[in-house]
Amino acid sequence: MKVxxxxxxxxxxxYALWKTFLEELGAEVVTSPPxxxxxxxxxxxxxxxxxxxxxxxxxxxxxxxxxxxxxxxIPRVVSFHRKEYNCPKILALPDxxxxxxxxxxxRIIDDEINMREExxxxxxxxxxxxGKHFTTxxxxxxxxxxxxxxxxxxxxxxxxxxxxxxxxxxxKNPLPLRERKIxxxxxxxxxxxxxxNMNIAKKxxxxxxxxxxxxxxxxxxxxxxxxxxxxxxxxxxxxxxxGSALYHLxxxxxxxxxxxxxxxxxxxxxxxxxxxxxRLLKREKESLPYLRLEIDEHTGEAGLxxxxxxxxxxxxxxxxxxxxxxSSFASS
Amino acid sequence: MKAxxxxxxxxxxxxxxxxxxxxxxxxxxxxxxxKTIEIGVKLAPQNACxxxxxxxxxxxxxxxxxxxxxxxxxxxxxxxxxxYGQIQRIILEDLGYNVNFVLLDHPRYGIRPFxxxxxxxxxxxxxxxxxxxxxxxxxxxxxxxxxxxTERRALRAQVKNRQQLDEIVEGALEQLRQVNNGESxxxxxxxxxxxxxxxxxxxxxxxxxxxxxxxxxxAQETKINFNVEKILGDLGAYVHNSVSTVEYVLxxxxxxxxxxxxxxxxxxxxxxxxxxxGEGIDTVGSTIRYAQQGFDGVIHLYPFTCMPEVVxxxxxxxxxxxxxxxILHLAIDEHSGEAGLxxxxxxxxxxxxxxxxxxxxxxxxx
Numbered sequence: 086m087k088v089x090x091x092x093x094x095x096x097x098x099x100y101a102l103w104k105t106f107l108e109e110l111g112a113e114v115v116t117s118p119p120x121x122x123x124x125x126x127x128x129x130x131x132x133x134x135x136x137x138x139x140x141x142x143x144x145x146x147x148x149x150x151x152x153x154x155x156x157x158x159i160p161r162v163v164s165f166h167r168k169e170y171n172c173p174k175i176l177a178l179p180d181x182x183x184x185x186x187x188x189x190x191x192r193i194i195d196d197e198i199n200m201r202e203e204x205x206x207x208x209x210x211x212x213x214x215x216g217k218h219f220t221t222x223x224x225x226x227x228x229x230x231x232x233x234x235x236x237x238x239x240x241x242x243x244x245x246x247x248x249x250x251x252x253x254x255x256x257k258n259p260l261p262l263r264e265r266k267i268x269x270x271x272x273x274x275x276x277x278x279x280x281x282n283m284n285i286a287k288k289x290x291x292x293x294x295x296x297x298x299x300x301x302x303x304x305x306x307x308x309x310x311x312x313x314x315x316x317x318x319x320x321x322x323x324x325x326x327x328g329s330a331l332y333h334l335x336x337x338x339x340x341x342x343x344x345x346x347x348x349x350x351x352x353x354x355x356x357x358x359x360x361x362x363x364r365l366l367k368r369e370k371e372s373l374p375y376l377r378l379e380i381d382e383h384t385g386e387a388g389l390x391x392x393x394x395x396x397x398x399x400x401x402x403x404x405x406x407x408x409x410x411x412s413s414f415a416s417s
Numbered sequence: 418m419k420a421x422x423x424x425x426x427x428x429x430x431x432x433x434x435x436x437x438x439x440x441x442x443x444x445x446x447x448x449x450x451x452k453t454i455e456i457g458v459k460l461a462p463q464n465a466c467x468x469x470x471x472x473x474x475x476x477x478x479x480x481x482x483x484x485x486x487x488x489x490x491x492x493x494x495x496x497x498x499x500x501y502g503q504i505q506r507i508i509l510e511d512l513g514y515n516v517n518f519v520l521l522d523h524p525r526y527g528i529r530p531f532x533x534x535x536x537x538x539x540x541x542x543x544x545x546x547x548x549x550x551x552x553x554x555x556x557x558x559x560x561x562x563x564x565x566x567t568e569r570r571a572l573r574a575q576v577k578n579r580q581q582l583d584e585i586v587e588g589a590l591e592q593l594r595q596v597n598n599g600e601s602x603x604x605x606x607x608x609x610x611x612x613x614x615x616x617x618x619x620x621x622x623x624x625x626x627x628x629x630x631x632x633x634x635x636a637q638e639t640k641i642n643f644n645v646e647k648i649l650g651d652l653g654a655y656v657h658n659s660v661s662t663v664e665y666v667l668x669x670x671x672x673x674x675x676x677x678x679x680x681x682x683x684x685x686x687x688x689x690x691x692x693x694x695g696e697g698i699d700t701v702g703s704t705i706r707y708a709q710q711g712f713d714g715v716i717h718l719y720p721f722t723c724m725p726e727v728v729x730x731x732x733x734x735x736x737x738x739x740x741x742x743x744i745l746h747l748a749i750d751e752h753s754g755e756a757g758l759x760x761x762x763x764x765x766x767x768x769x770x771x772x773x774x775x776x777x778x779x780x781x782x783x
Binding site: 132133135136161163168169170171172173174176177179180181184185187195197315316318319320350351352353354355356357359360361364367368379 | 462463464465466469491493494495496497499500503504506507508511522525526688689690691692693694695697721722723724725727728730731732734735748
């Protein structure tokens with residue numbers, strides 16, 4: 086049976102897990118190609134105009150796969166962390182695809198994965214239900230899940246090393262490591278799709294900086310620093326962004342020179358969380374420069390490059406001035 | 418302590434009865450005006466949803482009148498509303514306002530802070546017989562204020578003298594502010610119902626019926642949504658609004674539920690399988706209910722970029738096709754202009770009238 090995984094949204098987080106799981110159950114896994122103009126066009130045609138850009142891109146991918154596979158794999162990932170949620174658009178993702186493309190319900194695997202109340206039990210229940218599309222044997226499903234989780238751990242370990250999801254998935258050569266770093270904040274699906282983010286990691290790399298994404302920060306660190314604010318948000322991915330921003334702020338490493346927050350224009354969580362991060366950074370006595378870049382289907386590459394270059398210039402100027410100030414102070 | 422709170426339609430009437438009776442001094446923020454909106458837009462994050470901006474401005478206008486405490490509700494998501502309080506507090510802090518922000522959050526975030534907030538909002542003890550008595554009176558007032566608006570929406574197109582209708586409703590709302598016991602409330606209720614019933618009606622053939630669905634704040638707050646229901650009524654449409662604070666509270670409290678909402682959720686199931694935050698699923702369900710009740714069209718009101726409502730909008734395209742029901746989506750934010758909105762609503766009503774005539778002719782022919 087051919088099962089299609091659209092390359093968008095949570096794909097970049099769970100690809101290794103989903104692929105292994107489905108293949109262990111005997112499915113032939115098909116993924117849509119990296120985002121291209123055509124896929125975006127399709128997404129824009131079908132989606133309502135106000136939904137966020139990554140969701141439109143996702144729908145474009147789903148449409149690409151629709152007639153090429155037997156089953157579309159769009160699980161309803163309500164939550165992958167206790168007491169937290171994903172955003173409403175991710176909660177409704179299978180319904181969006183079903184309604185917008187008029188796909189019969191039985192052609193979409195839309196079982197719910199929900200760790201909000203039940204934690205790991207909710208996770209296992211979800212995968213058990215997904216597995217039942219392929220086999221009735223529970224033991225076989227649980228074994229597939231174990232192998233899948235192993236693949237997922239390995240994938241995460243690789244991400245921690247600083248490899249970008251896209252390079253791992255498509256076996257591309259990673260970018261050369263630079264000595265100086267910029268913290269690149271944002272949702273994995275925005276940071277990982279180099280077509281929609283106009284290859285920002287490469288552009289930063291060309292300016293002689295490496296990026297550090299939230300994926301590259303230890304889970305415990307992110308959670309610890311998240312717990313230092315009065316009330317964390319209820320969106321897991323946004324919480325990870327807050328956690329890694331605070332981690333880099335409080336445990337400052339000399340090579341980290343600034344923050345870039347990449348957000349999609351209509352992203353609900355980031356409209357609030359971005360503000361929170363910006364204000365927390367500003368409150369810090371000796372803070373680092375912060376740039377928020379908004380992206381949607383109308384963003385022009387030239388504008389983005391200009392802002393990026395201006396930001397890096399400012400960052401370097403500021404760094405040098407603060408350095409010289411400090412040294413002169415020390416010598417006197 | 419002088420507390421202020423956000424506006425939401427006639428919430429201030431009920432709270433204005435509740436708090437003085439509890440011995441809590443309150444400062445009702447001034448009515449929402451263009452200036453309120455400007456304050457909110459200037460200070461709130463650019464891409465935040467509109468209700469955050471307006472309620473933030475309510476607080477600031479309340480503080481300027483002397484408030485030192487803010488009462489606000491929180492939530493558990495996934496809609497942004499649950500995080501408003503946190504963002505608003507940090508903005509007020511950065512602006513240098515020294516106020517006590519009392520945030521009534523879900524008990525999920527700790528039962529102690531929940532009870533402490535509730536205590537602060539109830540002026541001391543939570544469960545004294547007096548608190549319960551006053552709270553139930555305030556609740557009845559809130560209910561009746563919504564009932565008045567329901568009547569006004571339904572009657573506007575049908576009565577001969579609309580000004581008289583407005584006078585009765587506004588008069589009753591003013592009187593509600595003075596209520597201090599169950600008897601005086603009942604007297605107002607009876608007198609108002611009598612007056613409304615005695616209003617002279619027009620004979621209308623083929624009355625157009627329009628339902629309103631959407632997000633709780635924008636769909637109800639007539640000062641923000643350009644009073645769409647009045648525009649519709651003036652154009653000769655019978656209007657019903659599915660969004661209600663009473664139903665919302667009933668559904669949020671742990672031991673009660675809203676029958677209306679449960680019913681809507683059930684109707685929405687074939688299209689949207691689960692709750693997606695805010696009123697997303699209610700919007701879908703209520704639209705289907707309007708279709709089944711023979712309404713001629715539905716107006717969907719929501720803040721621009723509202724996540725649950727954008728999901729609902731995506732799904733309503735299918736509902737609209739399946740039930741052959743025209744839906745007008747109106748996203749509201751600080752950039753919305755009245756003239757553009759009125760034109761769209763007028764055109765929509767024209768479409769509904771024409772459709773009604775055509776359908777009737779078709780029936781007559783067959």
